[in-house]
Each structure stands twice: as structure tokens, then as C-alpha cells.
Amino acid sequence: MNEEFWLLDVCSGSEGLLLKLYSENSKTFLEKVLKVPFYGYLISSDPERVVYELRDSRLIDSAWVEDWLIPPHYRSSVKVVVFRTYELSRLRYVLKVGVSKGLKHVNDFPNPVVEALFNAGLVPMTKVEVSGGDVKPLRWDPTYSDPELDIVRIYVEGGLYVAEANGSVGRFNNVKDLAKYVVSTKYDVGITDSELYVRLLEEEPTIASSARIWFTGGAFRAGEYFEWCRRSYIPPSLMGNVTIGKVITTMEGLEARKRKYVIDGSTRRVEYFRDMTNLILQDRGGVIYSPKPGLYWNVCQVDFRSLYPNIIVRFNISGETVDVPECGKVVKLEWAPHTVCMDWEGVVPVSIAELVRLKTLYEELYKSTGLEVYEVRRAAVKWVLVASFGYLGYRNSLFGSVMAHEVVTSTSRYLMGVARRAVESMGYRVIHALVDSLFVEGVATVDECCRVAGVISNTTGFDTKVESHYIWLYIPNTVKGSRGVANRYYGKLSSGGMKLKGITCVRSDTPPIIREAQMRALEELAIANTEAEMVEAVLRAHEVLRRYRRKLMCGDFEDYELLITKSYGGGRRSYVKPPKYVLEGKPPYTLYAGVGGLTQYSGQSLKNRVDVYYYLRLLDRVASELPPPTYT
Template sequence: MVGRVGERLILDAEPLGDRLLQLTVASPGGGLEALNVEAAARAYLLPINTDASTLARGVEAEGVEAWVEDWLSPPRYDRLVEVVVVEGGWRGVGRVASALEARGVARRVNRYPGPLVEVLWRLGLRPGCPLGRVCDPLEDYGVLSLAVVEAYSWHGPISSPLEKPGRLRVVCGGWEEAVGGVDGALDVLRGCRPHVVVARSPVRLILEGSSRFREYLWFEPDRNLVGPRGLIVWMRISWLPYTMAHGAPIGRVLTAAEAREAYRRRYLLDERAPRHERFRSLRSLVESDMPGAARLPEPGVYWGVVQLDYSSLYPRLIAMYNISAETVDTPCENTLDPAPGYGGHRVCMDRRGLVPEVLGRLVDLREEARRRGAGEEQEAIKWILVSGFGYLGFRNSLFGSITAYETVTAAARKALAAAEEAAVEMGYRVIHSLVDSVFIQPVEPRGTPREVAREIERRTGVPVKIEAEYKWLYIPPTLRGHGAVNKYYGALESGGVKLKGIAAVRRDTPEIVREAQASAIARLAEARHPGEWPGAVERAWKVIEGYMRLLREGEPPVEKLVIEKRVDPGSSRNTPWRRAWLKSPVQTPTVKYVVAGGGRPHPVWLGPPGSIDRQYYIKLLERAAGELPKPVPQRQA
């Protein structure tokens, strides 16, 4: 669906005054516009040792409105409790609620994701949607316009606002322009009037240093898992305004969407509600408390491998089997064990669970995004779905429980076992299986890989796709000698290579090591059949030897030695990247540094280092080379 011409898009919101809400909207003519809307705040109070009606009458004497509502209480949501709703100005409601909590006569509930978002729910003001209507989460963004600003220094994109940009690049309104300084970038932006400026955190800090730069919303790629289009999808799903969604962890987006469904059902959000597990025997605990399945593969090269992947396995199992905190091990008339013999629990099927309701809608939405070819949007939904299972077992999750988590992992183990059994029965060998993927190799095939996928679907009810067909697949060994569980790479029948978990695709690998390993694998990819493999391995190692000589004796480009790390501000570990990060008086989410002579971390904002620690980079390259096949005869399979 395409957004209508002339509509204004709601981007952000904040309280203004006592009974006003200020909306920031994208104007069709470019730039941002502020609109004020009348909006009263609400607080929800659970009475303590007092009658709800009596508490409501006492609250009204404070100059705010109050009434009593019935809500369903966690963890089972099978018992009604009376809640006092207080409505009034932003400051007045907060003052009254705080005073009652201080007196010990009530405590606040329904606090997540906050009073601002609760107001947006009530008024139907959905962030990311046009003003005046609720939109399809995949709908086109209509008037929304973006500008991209990039700044470069000696090593590439700048990593600190302390660096002086050598050049800036601005892309806006379909035009790209290179400018010499901050003023030039601001002039370009002033001319094209974007709604959102895309820039890494250091560039934002540099531009914000100008008093002229106050007219746009920011999108910082180094603080977000998704791109700008993905962020708009997150806003539409979660109802979080721009400043709350930008930089948010995935769990916040998911929990906000679940809280919206809870609000619709009148499920009370009570962070202090007890979530006790029932007593279990040690044997039962051992059987149930298990993760998803993964086998330890044999290292080596395998020819003619096909990778089959379940589509959104864990969210689909949650939706299919109605797995939610309030449905697992709950007495009711109709119950189901999703994975008999796998240590799971029984699930009540009499009513739809909250978590499966939300995740089921997201699974359908992702499939629709795929059908529309909306790549960035479906990737944004995928991230929420990935978090759905993890947050089900997270101890601080509002909608999770350990028993629900265990039920999902049991169902997943059953599904992976079913996939392996189907493949073996149809004449294939299982090389590796990992959570929701199975790697199979034909031995005496009685059907095509696509027919194997259809048979797995028939047995499990979960869609299965052919993720990749490999000329060869290589599983590197670990230090203990068995195959790495989450590292593999191979040459695809369709051309190119697929890399998973190795140095060449890790963000914190310096470019020189990424380049060396990727070039070596490109030599391996030249092997078209087992007879060509030994020669390809020799050529790959010659590539590594060339880079080793460069690091030992040559002059490697210093910009290719830069290491970029994301920093956890709460960590106290004495790592090189943390030491580099602490040297900067202005700290950003990531740090770039070079390991200088003596093993000293040298932040790039200080300029190129006077020397480099060659041995440090040689060790990094040796570690990456350890993920390659050795130049000796390999077991052919």
C-alpha cells in the first residue's frame, strides 16, 4: 500500500505543558513540523490494604479524575482485580501517584512502556503512520525524506568527534555532493530539507556542535540493528515514538508490542507479580532444562551439500502450540504436549496466549514483507522474532517464564530430530544440524532436496526452504579437534561463496586479515570437484603466506590495521578496546584503534601511530588461517 500524497507522518511525541502532547511530524513540503494535541495523562494504581472505590474518592479530592476498572491479574490472567485509574495533567497525575505510593496505600501498575505511549494508544496516534489514521506496518513511507552525511579521515569513516574530517559526503534529494567542511554540509541540508539525517554518532556530534543544526531527527547506524526504513517498521509495530525506538534494544520493541496486546485484553502489567515455578523433581529438571539442538560436526570438506532451513522456527512453534507464560502448565479442559518425550510441558489450548498472538501476527507480517520484496522491512521484523524466544526465558521479561521457554526448546529439538529422520529415510546423510538448519548430502537419494523439504514440512507443520546448495562445504576444526558448531563456509552452486562465523565476516576483524582470509577462500572456490581441491588449498595458503610476509617484513597500510569494537560502558574488563575507548574525552558506541608498538591500543582520532605491533597482527592472521583447510590431503566425503 502506498502512502497518500500530502499526508503528514507522525515521527515523535513528547509531553508539553500540563495537558498537551507535542507531535513531531514529517511535513509533505520537507522539514519537520510541531503539532499540539490535547492529551491527559493516566496512572494505574493497585490498592494496598484499602478498598478501590474508597481510594478513588480520595484521589478525586486532589483535583484529578479517578475511577475503578477491572483488570486480569498475572501470572495466569484468570483473576479479576480492581485498579484505580487516575487521569489529569502530566504533572498532577505523577504527583498524586507518587504521593499514594509513598504513603503505602497503592502502587503503580501498567507502567510499561510508559505514560507517553499509553496516551498514543488511547488517541490512536501511531508513530510512523500518517496523522489521522492507523496504517499497515509495511505501507510506503510517503513523504518521509532522508539525507546521509558521511565524514572521512585518514583511516576511513571517522570514529570520534575529536577527529577533523578531511572530507564530507552528503546524499540528499537524489543528489550526492562532496563538501569541504561542516558549513558546506549544513548548506546542502538546508537546501533539501530532509526529515531525518543518517549519520554515525561521531558525525552527529560534529554537526550538532553548530548552532545552525537543530532542524532534523537523527538516525545513527552504529546505534541501531536496522536501517531507517526498519526503524519506521519497529515504530509502527511497537507504537514507540522515534526517540524511544531509535537505539532501542530489540527486547524493548517486542515488549512494547506485547504490552499493547495486554492493554487491549485488560491484562495487568505488574512487574512485582510473583512468577514462581512449580516444584519439580531433579530428573524432571534435567529432562526439561535443555537448549535447542546442535550436533558437533566432523571437520573437513563435504561435496554436494544442501542446507535446509526452517522458516522462523521458534516463533512459529510458539504460535502453533500456543506457548505463553499463562498457558503452560495451566489447568484447563484441553491441553497439549507439543513434544512428547522431549521433556516439555503441557499447554492449555482453551484460550489464545498473549505471546503466540503477537508473534503469530509478526510471522505473517514477515511473510507478507517477503512477498512484497520489502527486504529491509522483513529484516526488521526478523530481528523482533529472533528476540521473541529469548525474552520468553529472560528472568526480567514481563511476559516470559522458564517453563514456556523449556516448552519451546523441547518442540524445537523434536522438529530438528524430525528433519534429520526425514532426510536419512530419503537417502541423505546429515552432515550438520544447528538450531533450525540441517545440512544434508546425498548418499542414495530417493527424492530431490526440495522433496526432502516438503516431507519435513509435512511432518512438522513448519515451512522449510532450501537456504543454499554448495559445490563444497568446509567446516573448520576447533582447538579440541571437533568441527566448529557455528562456523562454516562454502562455494555455492549458483556462484560466489557463503561465509558464516569466520574472521572474514566478523566486524571486529581488521581489514588486512579479512582481506587475506577472503582472498584465500576465493582460491578454494576455484575447486569444482574433489580432484581440484588439493591444488586449491595450496593456492589458498600461498595467499596467506604473502600476507604473512607483508606483516613481518613489509609496510602494511596502516588504515587496514584498524580494529573497530563495540564497547559496553558497564564492563570493567581491561581489554585493549576499552583502554582505547577510555582515552577519548568524548565516548561513542564504538571505538576504532590500531595496536601500536609494545601492544599499546592507539585510538585513530590521535592520528596514525608511530609504530605497529607486528606480532599482534600476525597472531590475528594465524588465527584466521586456522579456519582454512590445511595443505595436506583432506578427508573427502
């Protein structure tokens, strides 16, 4: 009898892959062993002899020689010994012995389990059909829902430990109480970051078994992890604290495996020598204005849709396609210092083309249905697309190079220039530009904003969207100086509500009392729809901050309102001396500002122990992000 199951996880076992399955119909879990082939890859000066010895050893099922293309541009080939076995332990043993005898192990990435799933067409977090001893993958459609599972998501917010589970939210002052709460229930999926997971294990070792599956790469939403598993074939057992970069690199590695591209760690593409003038002109990022601070009315924000990924796909930009010495069809972009070869499709554009399509699809599905699952998946895909560009210029990227990175950024600068000139020809003024966004003043309605976006799309040939239309937009001053900060602004949307970027209240390390003070002040500004109303609103907003100053000075606060949550990436062994709280405490760091600096919060009352002036200075910073009281 055939039955459908969710393929929740996959682990390596002594007899093959151990599939962890879940039936939504019967609400039962099942483990099933599946025998699949694993492949090893070795390079030798005498490949035929290696094949003979491998066959003679009886450690493997089969061995043969294939021609594989080698980096950096994959135009020449090498003989590679490929062998197959059905036991992962034997694969590792043979590779270890081969390396000890001077053979070169290649294609050690992605993980053999991931490659086995890819070859079998088994995608984690999708459905399979089980019939006797057979497991058959079922077609996955992006419109399908996620599995219905009991999920706990654990993170730190406002100085408190938070556990979200099945629609309820628990908040705790210490790890001990948090651990007690988590182990009181058996979950299907647990989500947290690696530092907090270690703290929980130290407090309560049974935490590991309180969930069938743990994701410890950060407190992302479950649907985001599920989508990354589907796109990369990485099962949850290997996802752990995998970075977004590892997800895109795995996707690229699987594409390379299909093409028989050798991955051997020597794929670095050396940047040629250039003079200082060339570096200054070309080795730059995207367009980022230093905007003039102030209040602007009727502002239209137009965004290019996935600009960098679309540039990569449109112009076939990948490490192995840029500045290729021997190429039949060469494209020289007039705005870029490099050439792109069009003789073959690059690994990077092929890997992300489907992601670009999915991001648009999920946006449309969310807009038409309102179902959160599509917004979560859109966010997951967006993270990978962002990483795809970042890794393009990363020195250890398998399929990136500085030259490819420069082609993308120079193209984006060119397109933003074309867009700005098109907008200005319509009689509008561009007040700010930020990588792939244009802020245009004097656009009275959303319909007018849509027309501006349409002109930009038609002029550049790249799709755009109306990101926001503001009744008013405020760009604060820098802390020291007369210019605005590129990624710090806020405004009232014509659709209702406020949009906040980069200001104090959206920072994760802002104490709750400071966040509350700024949000209350912004609520006063949000009342204003005209310049006359704004004058009064600004005065009320500053009065709000004065009330909070008095609260602090009088000690009218609760402990939790002063707590500061921080992370510290350097660690104890960083070459930069860590802060005192890192040396004395454990992550995640829940702190307060004491007379001796930031101090780990122990749960004792903070009355008469805090540096009130630290918090008053934060309020001063909040005040500096508002229009001045003298605004007219």
C-alpha cells in the same frame, strides 16, 4: 481542506501531544498539538474512597473503578482505580502523590505517550489526515513505501568513521572531521549508536540539531527503525537507544492493556524444584551439532521458517499459559516436561502472530519486486521475532518464564529429530544441524533440495525453505581440537557467489588487511567446481596468504589496514578490570596492535610501532580456516 501527512514523531507537550508531521507533496514540516487522554492506574484497599478524592481534587478529568486480572496467570482479579487526564504533567503528579500516600501504582509500562497513541490509533511512521483541528489515522498497508527523507547513518568500519547520506559515503580518521561533515548539512533523520553520538556531541554540540530526529540504538537502517516504530507505537522521540527487547515488550504490554491485565513488576513465575537428572534432560537449548570438519560436496541447507516463533504461536506458549494450576483444556506435549493451557490465547503468541505473517509477506514482496524496502522490513521483523524467544526466558520478562522457554526448546529439539530421521530415510546424510537448520550432503540440485525441504515440511507440519544449495561446503577445525565449530562454515553457492558464516573476515574487529587476505584466498577457492579443481585452488589460496605474510614482514601496508574496531560492553565500572584501551580512550575504540598490546590509534604513523607478529598470528588463524595445503 484535508491533507495527508506522515506522522514522523510525537513528543509530550504542556497542552497534549506534539505531533511532528511531514508532507511529501509540499516537502514541508508541520507541528500540531493534539489533545488526547492519558490514563493512570492505582490499587488501594479502599478504591471507592480514592475515586471520591480524585474527583474532588479537580486534578483529573474523571475517575472510576474497574476489575483487572492479576499475574502470574491472570485468573483472579483486583479492583483498580483508573483516572483520566489530558495533561501528562498532572498524570505524573497524581501518581506521585498517590504512591506517597501508600497506593500502588500499576501499569506503569508502556510509556503513557505510547498508550495514548495506541488508544488513538495513531501509528508513528504512517500517514494521517489533517483537517482543521482533527488528526485522523489513515489505513497502513505493509506494501506502502517509507517516507522520502534525507537520512545520515553513522558507524565505524575498518577503523574509520563512516557517514552514509543520500547515496554518498564519507570516511574519516577522527571524530572531529566526522562531526564537521555531519553538521554541514541539515538532515531529517540521523542514525548512529549511543556511544558515537555522545562522542559527536562532545566534539560539536550542534550535532543534536543537525537532524530533526535521532535514532541512537545502533547503526541499523532507517527502514528497520521505522518498522519498529509502527509495530510498537513507540515514536522516535522515545525510541532513542531502545533495545529490540523493549520493542517486543511494549507490544506485549499494549496487548495486556487491551485485556485488562495488570502489569506491576511482580510477574516473575517461579521455577519449581527439580532434580539434577530432570535439569540435564530438559534445561537445554536447541539442537546444535559439533560437526565433523572437512569439505562436503552437494550440500542442501534447509531452514524452518521462524521455527521458534511458530512453535510459540502453534502451541500457545506464553508465561501465563504454561503450568497453569487450574485449567479446563490442558495440553501435555509428550516431548516437554510442562503443560500448556488452551483456555485463552497467550499474550506472547498473539503479539507475535502478526510478525510471523509479516516476515513471510516481506520475503515474498522482496522476491517479486526486488525493492530493498521489503528486505529491510523483513530484517526488522526478524530481529523482533528473535527477541521474542529470548525474552521468553528472561527473568524480568513480563510474559515469560523458564518453563515456557523450555517448552519451546524441547519442541524444537523434537522437530529437528523428526526432520533428521525423515531425511535419512530418503538415503541422505545430515552433516550438521544448527537450531533450525539442517545441512544435508549428497543433494545434487536445487530441485532435489526443494524436494528434501518438502518432505521435512510434510513430516513435521512446520513450513521450511531452501536456505542455500552449495556446490561445496567447508567446515573448519576448531583452533584447538578436531571438531568443527557449529556456526563457522563457508561454501560456494550453486546460484553463484559465496556464503560466509563465523570466519575471520566477517568479524567486525578484523583488521582490513587480514580481511582482505582471507577474501582473496576465498576467491581462489570459489573458482573450484570439482574435487580436482579444489586441489589446485587450495594451493593457490595458501599462496595468497604467504604473499600477505611477506607484506607484513616488509612493512608494506597503510595505517588504516591495521586498525581494529572494538566495542566493550563492560564499561569502566565493570567488576572485571577493563582493557587498557578502555581506561585510556573513548568508545568506539579504534585500535592497533602495538608492542604493549592493543592501543588507541591517535593518527600518528604506525611504522615501526606495531606488533607485526600479532597480525601474523591472525593470518595463521585465517590459514587454519582453509582446507590444509595437503588436501587431496
